[in-house]
Amino acid sequence: MIVCVCKSVSDRKIRAAIAEGADSFDELQFELGVALCCGKCEESVRDVMAQSGVCASRCGVQQHEHVAPLTFYERQAA
Numbered sequence: 001m002i003v004c005v006c007k008s009v010s011d012r013k014i015r016a017a018i019a020e021g022a023d024s025f026d027e028l029q030f031e032l033g034v035a036l037c038c039g040k041c042e043e044s045v046r047d048v049m050a051q052s053g054v055c056a057s058r059c060g061v062q063q064h065e066h067v068a069p070l071t072f073y074e075r076q077a078a
C-alpha cells in the first residue's frame, strides 16, 4: 500500500528501510523523502514505524524502558 503519495513510498519500502537500519522518523525522511512534500502521510509513516517496533517519535529510541537524559542549552546574549 502506498503510504506517501507525493514520493510514491509504500509501507513495504518503509519496512525495508527500517530493516536496513533506519530507526527514526528523521532518518526515514532523509532516506525515502516521506512527509517532505505535503506532509499528510506523517501519521501513517509513524504508524508503520510503530507496527515495525520502532519508536514513532523523533527520539529514535527503540525501547522506552529507560529515559534518555535531556540536555538544555541556555541562549547567550550577543
Ligand code: FES
Pocket: 003, 004, 005, 006, 007, 034, 035, 036, 037, 038, 039, 040, 041, 042
Ligand atoms: S503524501 Fe507524503 S509528503 Fe505528501
